[in-house]
Amino acid sequence: MKDAREIAFAGVTSQDQAIQRLLRVRFAECLEKQEALTGGDDDAVHAFRLACKRLRYAIERWEEAGDLKPVTELLSKIADELGAAHDCVVLAKRASECNAHLVVRRALQDRDRYKTRGRRLWYGAFNAHGTFEPLALFTGFHWDGAPLVSI
Amino acid sequence: MEKQITSAADALACHCRKPRSAKRLHAARKALARLRAALEDLGTLAGAAPDFRERVWQLHRCAGKVRNADVLLDRIEGYREYAAQDESEQLREVRAALRKRRKRARSELDRLLRKLPELRA
Numbered sequence: 026m027k028d029a030r031e032i033a034f035a036g037v038t039s040q041d042q043a044i045q046r047l048l049r050v051r052f053a054e055c056l057e058k059q060e061a062l063t064g065g066d067d068d069a070v071h072a073f074r075l076a077c078k079r080l081r082y083a084i085e086r087w088e089e090a091g092d093l094k095p096v097t098e099l100l101s102k103i104a105d106e107l108g109a110a111h112d113c114v115v116l117a118k119r120a121s122e123c124n125a126h127l128v129v130r131r132a133l134q135d136r137d138r139y140k141t142r143g144r145r146l147w148y149g150a151f152n153a154h155g156t157f158e159p160l161a162l163f164t165g166f167h168w169d170g171a172p173l174v175s176i
Numbered sequence: 177m178e179k180q181i182t183s184a185a186d187a188l189a190c191h192c193r194k195p196r197s198a199k200r201l202h203a204a205r206k207a208l209a210r211l212r213a214a215l216e217d218l219g220t221l222a223g224a225a226p227d228f229r230e231r232v233w234q235l236h237r238c239a240g241k242v243r244n245a246d247v248l249l250d251r252i253e254g255y256r257e258y259a260a261q262d263e264s265e266q267l268r269e270v271r272a273a274l275r276k277r278r279k280r281a282r283s284e285l286d287r288l289l290r291k292l293p294e295l296r297a
Binding site: 029031047079113119120122123125127131 | 180209210213214216217218220221244247248251252255259262263266267269270273274277
């Protein structure tokens, strides 16, 4: 998956610290790329989706992440919506190569619909006591409602 | 990491036994995606060899091409149910193009998998 940040574990002395650092970096990637949801760059949306998947896999790999299960469930839903949006973008490209303009139009309409759903799910999780609150607290981000502010 | 490697190998072996199955291909790709993510997170720490990473990346990419074609062909079928005649004709052309792409992608994946003889057993 492209654009994954390198994780440096220097100075880490325990498993908990390592997990915290890993999740912090992966969550930060998502936060960095979230603007794609309000822009018009399909590649940026795809990169944001991949960052969400990296974060989800990182949480799921950690067996004691019970408190963060709602986060992985939400990330999975977001990735599904944005995955469908990406499929529509690719379909529009293939259809365009065949001069199938009606198919292009329909695929792009669907892309917008899926992207809107993904955006709602993502931003909805930043409400006070929202789905991302435990993750933000665990990874050391200051939780102050949207937008998140790093300490 | 060991768990992710075993899981990806099992899923690929399962795919090799029935390479036309979209479900098995999807399962293999998902397992490869998890292995790839594990390597990105912990590969340096675990001392993963660069050529092993590269093989995982390649397999994931190739499996992705087949999977994308499968998904798009399903979507085309969905569109066809509610399409007027003009659009149906266009959908048929796109479907034919996607089938060709899928065939090429399957061959590419098969070539890669042949380089992993332990999975063909």
